[in-house]
Amino acid sequence: MALISYAQAACQALAAAMRADPRVLALGEDVGRGGIFGQYKGLQQEFGAARIIDTPISEATIMGAAVGMALTGLRPVVEMRVADFALCAIDEIVNQAAKNRYMFGGQGRVPLVARLPIGIWSASAAQHSQSLEAWFAHIPGLVVVAPATPADNHALLAAAIACDDPVIYMEHKELWALQGEPPAPDPAVLGKARVVRAGADLTLVTWSKLVHTAVEAAGRAAQHGIAVEVIDLRTIWPWDRDLVLDSAARTGRLLVAHEAVQAGGFGAEIAATVAEELGIPVRRVGAPRIPVGYARTLEDVARISAERLLEELTTFVQRDAQRRPAA
Amino acid sequence: MPVITFPVNSSPAEHLLDLYRTMARIRAFENAAEETSRGGVAVFGSTADAVALVRGPLHLSTGQEAVAAGVCAHLERGDYLTSTHRGHGHTLAKGADTAAMMCELFGRATGTNHGKGGSMHIADFSVGMLGANGVVAAGIPIAVGAAHSAKIRGSGAIVACFFGDGAINRGPFLEGLNWAKIFNLPVLFVCEDNRYSATTATDAMTGGAGAAARARGMDIPAETVDGNDVRAVDHAARDMVARIRAGGGPQFLHALTYRVKGHVSVDPATYREQGEVDRALESDPLQLAAARLDALGVDAARIAEVDAAARAEIETALAVARAAPWPQAAAAYTDVQDTGAGQWH
Ligand SMILES: Cc1ncc(C[n+]2csc(CCOP(=O)(O)OP(=O)(O)O)c2C)c(N)n1
Ligand SMILES: [Mg+2]
Numbered sequence: 001m002a003l004i005s006y007a008q009a010a011c012q013a014l015a016a017a018m019r020a021d022p023r024v025l026a027l028g029e030d031v032g033r034g035g036i037f038g039q040y041k042g043l044q045q046e047f048g049a050a051r052i053i054d055t056p057i058s059e060a061t062i063m064g065a066a067v068g069m070a071l072t073g074l075r076p077v078v079e080m081r082v083a084d085f086a087l088c089a090i091d092e093i094v095n096q097a098a099k100n101r102y103m104f105g106g107q108g109r110v111p112l113v114a115r116l117p118i119g120i121w122s123a124s125a126a127q128h129s130q131s132l133e134a135w136f137a138h139i140p141g142l143v144v145v146a147p148a149t150p151a152d153n154h155a156l157l158a159a160a161i162a163c164d165d166p167v168i169y170m171e172h173k174e175l176w177a178l179q180g181e182p183p184a185p186d187p188a189v190l191g192k193a194r195v196v197r198a199g200a201d202l203t204l205v206t207w208s209k210l211v212h213t214a215v216e217a218a219g220r221a222a223q224h225g226i227a228v229e230v231i232d233l234r235t236i237w238p239w240d241r242d243l244v245l246d247s248a249a250r251t252g253r254l255l256v257a258h259e260a261v262q263a264g265g266f267g268a269e270i271a272a273t274v275a276e277e278l279g280i281p282v283r284r285v286g287a288p289r290i291p292v293g294y295a296r297t298l299e300d301v302a303r304i305s306a307e308r309l310l311e312e313l314t315t316f317v318q319r320d321a322q323r324r325p326a327a
Numbered sequence: 328m329p330v331i332t333f334p335v336n337s338s339p340a341e342h343l344l345d346l347y348r349t350m351a352r353i354r355a356f357e358n359a360a361e362e363t364s365r366g367g368v369a370v371f372g373s374t375a376d377a378v379a380l381v382r383g384p385l386h387l388s389t390g391q392e393a394v395a396a397g398v399c400a401h402l403e404r405g406d407y408l409t410s411t412h413r414g415h416g417h418t419l420a421k422g423a424d425t426a427a428m429m430c431e432l433f434g435r436a437t438g439t440n441h442g443k444g445g446s447m448h449i450a451d452f453s454v455g456m457l458g459a460n461g462v463v464a465a466g467i468p469i470a471v472g473a474a475h476s477a478k479i480r481g482s483g484a485i486v487a488c489f490f491g492d493g494a495i496n497r498g499p500f501l502e503g504l505n506w507a508k509i510f511n512l513p514v515l516f517v518c519e520d521n522r523y524s525a526t527t528a529t530d531a532m533t534g535g536a537g538a539a540a541r542a543r544g545m546d547i548p549a550e551t552v553d554g555n556d557v558r559a560v561d562h563a564a565r566d567m568v569a570r571i572r573a574g575g576g577p578q579f580l581h582a583l584t585y586r587v588k589g590h591v592s593v594d595p596a597t598y599r600e601q602g603e604v605d606r607a608l609e610s611d612p613l614q615l616a617a618a619r620l621d622a623l624g625v626d627a628a629r630i631a632e633v634d635a636a637a638r639a640e641i642e643t644a645l646a647v648a649r650a651a652p653w654p655q656a657a658a659a660y661t662d663v664q665d666t667g668a669g670q671w672h
Contacts, residue, residue, distance in 0.1 A: 054532065057496050124447075127460075128461055263672060289670070296653070
């Protein structure tokens with residue numbers, strides 16, 4: 001079976017959506033040459049420059065214009081290159097796209113997808129490495145999606161384009177070349193997580209690139225007799241409370257891991273919810289509250305490795321097992 | 328540390344040779360950076376080769392040396408400069424030490440930024456170089472603020488603000504120029520027009536008559552020059568800097584050059600005709616200056632000496648950088664903030 005890359009998967013999903021619906025278009029810098037990650041490869045040749053729109057370096061207007069397009073009958077896919085540059089369009093996302101429907105009493109809808117790749121991209125330093133999903137999850141009106149696999153980058157992008165709400169779509173900069181199984185033709189359902197690996201001792205919730213790190217850590221934990229259930233959240237908002245609570249109720253322990261800074265990260269929301277609902281022990285793993293440095297020795301401090309996850313979850317399970325009355 | 332101020336009374340030939348020296352040093356630096364980065368740049372999300380010495384996105388200013396050299400020749404050490412992601416030339420020409428710069432590109436503790444920034448964020452505040460920037464046009468408001476500060480403090484410093492042709496389509500360009508104008512600030516805006524914004528030919532994305540016309544629209548005096556002719560840049564910058572120092576307010580220099588390399592070092596730039604690049608290479612700023620020096624009667628041996636000295640300086644910088652220590656992991660936690668320091672989680 002031929003494998004497909006994370007970038008190709010998204011490209012195919014966008015192409016399919018554009019073939020099916022003339023209202024779908026994409027706009028952003030360098031998209032006409034396939035985008036800097038190859039995620040728009042061949043699309044301008046197929047759909048022309050009026051639907052794969054090359055823009056000036058004008059993030060605020062790229063996003064603001066997309067809001068205007070969405071309000072008036074189009075379904076724009078907005079290319080922001082990396083989440084860090086979307087900060088040049090934060091008013092257009094937070095005050096305009098997210099607020100429009102509510103503020104104007106439901107008269108308009110803003111069906112746009114803004115692609116804001118997150119994550120550390122090796123040796124790219126402080127302004128190209130941020131994982132800001134919690135910022136957007138905090139904003140009422142926005143949907144936030146973070147695909148971990150090529151198949152999901154197809155299914156979730158298709159779902160995001162079909163969604164009538166503004167979607168912040170956060171691919172990971174170090175996953176573009178990841179090869180995986182080809183996608184199923186159906187779009188995903190936004191807000192549905194997936195159990196990637198079943199286990200009875202601990203629930204490990206994560207998303208984006210860290211899903212792969214978590215699976216690796218879970219495999220090694222199994223050798224130490226710890227059965228970890230890994231959940232790929234896939235959609236950050238709305239997040240799949242049912243699946244997470246169900247799993248955590250079974251395992252009795254919840255660990256949330258994300259590449260984003262731990263303090264104020266979305267892991268805190270999940271951990272707090274599980275603690276409130278189930279009263280079980282919860283823990284978080286995230287990056288220290290530091291910018292990402294250029295030198296490898298500095299960058300490594302900001303990365304969450306499989307070793308780190310393994311250590312965290314082993315300590316968590318061992319300490320908690322000592323506390324629990326023997327069954 | 329290299330000396331970058333020129334005696335006013337030096338002859339045209341000697342002055343041009345000084346400019347040539349700066350360009351030769353930048354060229355040698357860029358060539359070395361390109362060479363030592365092979366395999367080190369992540370393409371399409373793949374992971375950078377861990378053994379390459381220079382890693383991550385590397386934006387070279389090869390072929391654009393005349394702009395940095397010609398403008399910075401008129402700056403004093405106490406003047407300020409803001410730059411872009413393509414900032415090695417500006418940093419070097421402003422007087423930064425090439426060994427410390429190379430250490431930064433190598434991510435070493437002895438780099439100008441102690442390994443925290445790398446190529447894209449190179450900075451040397453000790454010579455007034457307030458930073459290369461990973462965000463297009465982000466340096467413009469900062470330059471304007473530094474100029475506003477210099478004016479308020481009466482320090483006499485001026486600011487050179489470098490940005491690319493792509494940056495003039497971002498809002499901060501308009502806001503920054505307007506601000507500099509209404510407060511009559513001592514800032515020299517330098518649009519380093521290499522015709523490209525990443526993979527995009529900037530012309531097709533820019534309305535109207537371009538950078539200089541936009542500045543004139545705000546009554547900021549503006550001039551377009553051949554940015555590969557270091558004398559043209561030098562003369563224009565000299566006059567503009569003189570007007571700024573005399574309290575004449577912001578000035579705008581639009582320097583036409585060409586990005587002979589890809590957007591980043593690994594970009595093969597297949598989106599443009601090779602013929603276009605070949606034609607641009609014919610007006611290489613160093614060759615143009617060398618020919619002019621020859622016409623002024625400067626001995627070819629002196630030019631060769633300058634070239635050799637530049638290469639030797641950069642060889643030394645490479646050797647220093649290779650031997651330099653990595654930042655300790657603990658340094659990842661320093662210089663974040665004072666209030667709340669230590670509360671990493
Ligand atoms: C706000 C912002 N948008 C997009 C980018 C990505 N990007 C980096 S360099 C570049 C092209 C810049 O072109 P120009 O200003 O002409 O500078 P040059 O690279 O030609 O020196 C782009 C689009 C960025 N760094 N910042
Ligand atoms: Mg340019």
